[in-house]
Amino acid sequence: MSLRIAVAAPFLAAGSRSMSESSFVVDLSLDRDWFSPDQAKRLTDVATGEGLLDREDDQLRPTFDPETVAVPDGFRPDESVLQQRSVFETVLDRCLEDGIEKQRAVAGINELQAELAVTVEAAAVLFAHERGIEVQPEAETALEEL
Secondary structure, three states: OHHHHHHHHHHHHHOOOOEEHHHHHHHHHHHOOOOOHHHHHHHHHHHHHOOOEEEEOOEEEEOOOHHHOOOOOOOOOOHHHHOOOOHHHHHHHHHHHOOOOHHHHHHHHHHHHHHHOOOHHHHHHHHHHHOOOOOHHHHHHHHHHO
């Protein structure tokens, strides 16, 4: 959840759906003082890897509408957002963002995994998809990992 907020914040501030990677890094590191410049660059890599950002010709574009994300007052992401997350963790976060309780989501995913004899990643993608949650990039990653 905080990764999506950290990614959305610079686009919300700029009022744009596209910005240079250097502007993105400056916003996160110098303007907001959330990360060092190296950490902000790492965040772009993680967000790109998780399908939250598209990178093309030094331009970054979010794959989601930043306007749907609220940056809470006093928000400051922790350094855990700089770590690549598994498909399961990413999909679980999407479920939580959609208002599903963590215990209910994990139980439902585990039930699907046992019932269908699939990986936890595949079960998580199916669980989210059945609830109308967009998980196409994660579904592709889970399929590649099969």
